[in-house]
Amino acid sequence: MAEAVVSFVLESVRDFTIQESCLESVIKLSPHLEDVIQTYGFKVASKQKSGVKNVLRRFACIFKEGLELHKIGAKIENITSKIYNLRSSLQSYNIKEIRESGGESSLQLHERQRLLRRSYSHVVERDVVGLESNVEELVMHLVKDENHHQVVSIWGMGGLGKTTLAKQVYHNKKARHHFDSFAWECVSQRCQIRNVWEGILFKLISATKEQKQEIKEMTYDEIAKKLFRVMEETRCLVILDDIWSLEMWNLESTILLTTRYQAVALPPNRNCFLYKLQPLNENSSLELFEKICNIWKG
Structure with a gap:
């Protein structure tokens, strides 16, 4: 029952754009939900002990647990009522559901996610940890004269850097x-x-x-x-960030790309x-974590 209420809260609130005053109301309801769930979990779990000698005691507790469940159910109904009231308030404030626009909402969501994921070459992270040897290895590979690779793929799961x-x-x-011209494109x-293609050119x-x-x-x-012609006449370094499919392989020259998918990283x-x-490694991860924490503190 408690989990159902939590799901109800998420379903009721997530599809709305919420003004600050309404958001405060949601926050005030959250501790009550947590208290109700924890109270019932504690009261029931404390009585559910294993062993034959506890069987009779367990039967004796069933009725009491029923009473506890009834009390908690009443609290849940009260919270549910408050959530309905909050939803009505949102509508009365003319705060409309995002999904009201029909099929466009999904496209808008994807576009918002795309913009958030988009990378820019001029935005360079100040606190880089544990990548020094990686940078050196890749740069040495790119600038050596005998390098005949058209594509250099940086492959790995999301969040690795x-x-x-x-x-x-x-x-x-x-x-x-080493290179004469540079281009950075976030593909997505x-x-x-x-x-x-236009952006690179x-x-x-x-x-x-x-x-x-x-x-x-x-x-x-x-x-x-x-x-x-441009790539043939000048020494170019083109970086394609966040490639998802093989459709981008209609370009020549030397390209450095990033992708999560091995099939994309190794095109035929x-x-x-x-x-x-x-x-x-563990030490570098801890160092990076500390630097990020210091940034937020500062």
Whole structure:
């Protein structure tokens, strides 16, 4: 019963955009829910002991537990009533449900998530821990003369620091000295391939307003040919962050990418160097955690 109430709370409240005053009401209800759940759990669990000698005692407690359940049920009904009142208040304040817009709400949610996940090359983390050797290894691989890999893939599960590592490589002095042009594009799951191509081309040629307009009027084939010529004539480092599918493999030249998926990291018919990023060790994890805590304190 208690779990059902918690589910009810989440279902009732999560689909609303809540003003600060209403949010305070929700927060005030939370401790009451927690107290009710903990009280019932404690009272019942304390009586549920194993062993034959406790059987008779257990039967004697059943009636008392029923009374406890009835009391807690009354409290739950009271909280449920308050939640209904809160929901009515939200509607009276003309705070509408997000899902009221129908199918668009799902698209809006995905777009919001995409923007939150989007990475930018100029935003560089100050507190980087445990990636120094990774950066050095990748940079040395990229700048050595005998490197013939078209693609360098940083592969690993979410949260390992793939994007952070890619940024460190992107801004590394040796890499900056070795390559002539640079482009960073966050691809994401719902990207438009043409937009990615245009973004790369804009950055590689430092496009003017007129050039950007000219590129936007090009066909797919024209953009691909121009992009190929630029990458062939100059030494370019292109970083594609957060790739989800194989559709992006219609580009040539040297590309460094980050992805969670091994199948994407090792595309067919490509000369690819796979770099599997490993989790931080315990000491580095603790150091990073302390730095993050200090940032929030400061």
